[in-house]
Amino acid sequence: MSESPYELYYWPTIQGRGELVRLALEEAGAPYSDVARLPAAKGGGVAAMMKLLRGGGGEALAPLAPPFLKHGPLVIAQTANILLYLAPRLGLVPDDEPARFRANQLMLTIADLVAEAHDTHHPISSSLHYEDQKPEAARYAACFIRERIPKFLGYFERSLEHGDGEHLVGKAVSYVDLAMFQVMSSLTYAFPRAMAAVAPSARLLGRLSDSIAARPNIAAYLASERRLPPSENDLFRHYPELDIEPA
């Protein structure tokens, strides 16, 4: 099974949650296909993804939503769960049990932050347009910027201090560091003013993000066409009216 290539299924036009999986695969230089971005003639496209979501993935339980990973007969959904599966295989988490649980704990906390960042523009329902929930979004985003960004980033900054100052888990790069880079760069895209205000109390996080972006495989990926640009159809969106000064 470890010889099978990894098949990632995610929306083909956004970074979204799938990007956390893409970054891990890219850092490791693992052979993978980003199935929904392949042409239909090669068995790809959104239709191939929808087929598995509707239960056409063999014996495995169909996922509720993308991203999901197909690896041999296994179909694994939920971003943190995909990374829990991949990280040991890709050498992106230490071997010892305390480190594995620390990594998963931090990953789930990152997932919580990502969900809240999404809700800044969709606080009422994902099935409504942003334009149909703008007053609620403004209220939500103000609380997110004033309370939640400092709370989460303060926690991750302390987590770096608790470790070696350069890695969230152990003494080498892990999938959690890659996810943290993605969240920091996405928050900076969405909320440049708010992030500028918090930067002085998130120095280690800033340095971690820079060091991840400079890693050879990640730098090559970010410069490639495989890296999709951020946009206002994505999980993190830049709406200037939501990006207030925290103070």
Added chain:
Amino acid sequence: MSESPYELYYWPTIQGRGELVRLALEEAGAPYSDVARLPAAKGGGVAAMMKLLRGGGGEALAPLAPPFLKHGPLVIAQTANILLYLAPRLGLVPDDEPARFRANQLMLTIADLVAEAHDTHHPISSSLHYEDQKPEAARYAACFIRERIPKFLGYFERSLEHGDGEHLVGKAVSYVDLAMFQVMSSLTYAFPRAMAAVAPSARLLGRLSDSIAARPNIAAYLASERRLPPSENDLFRHYPELDIEPA
């Protein structure tokens, strides 16, 4: 380390997310202490919990929020992560790897549903009172009842059909079944009208909940003073004005 007793840290007056851990420990008949509910004279109380949250838990990384579990030198936070650690030790998940990842996937999906259920009464911010976000709550809850409850419960119902019809993972009770019971009973407490409407399309889930409640250790727990009553200070709240008819 496996000889150490389990120490659960969670708010002492609500079921909340801690209840998913309590149910697993109770089903297994594992020796544990619910530390914040113990008297201060026995080293318990909220003060003992706050001490660990502020980093007084030895070498381990301090959690961001309750619940967390202390087991020997390990301090583990994030509900799904605590259960990932406990379930194999308590015999509440099958041994094989596909089942473990299926269980974690379903558990994370339950956690998503729980977070959305919380947001029905706190759609803008957890730091504001419900009374300060009532119009937004009404809008959020309507979407939750019309779209999200059917989507999530439909998925879990199909997951039961995909298995043996009685268990979400494998052929014996797992921590995911216990969590599903907690979510079904909490949703029924919070949204009795909405849940009555969805019941005909969630028959296997209804049967699963009944069978969990009837298990000897769980029945004894539910009848004991250890089981806290639901309330409007909890994660799931019954506000009649939010419990609309879905159709």
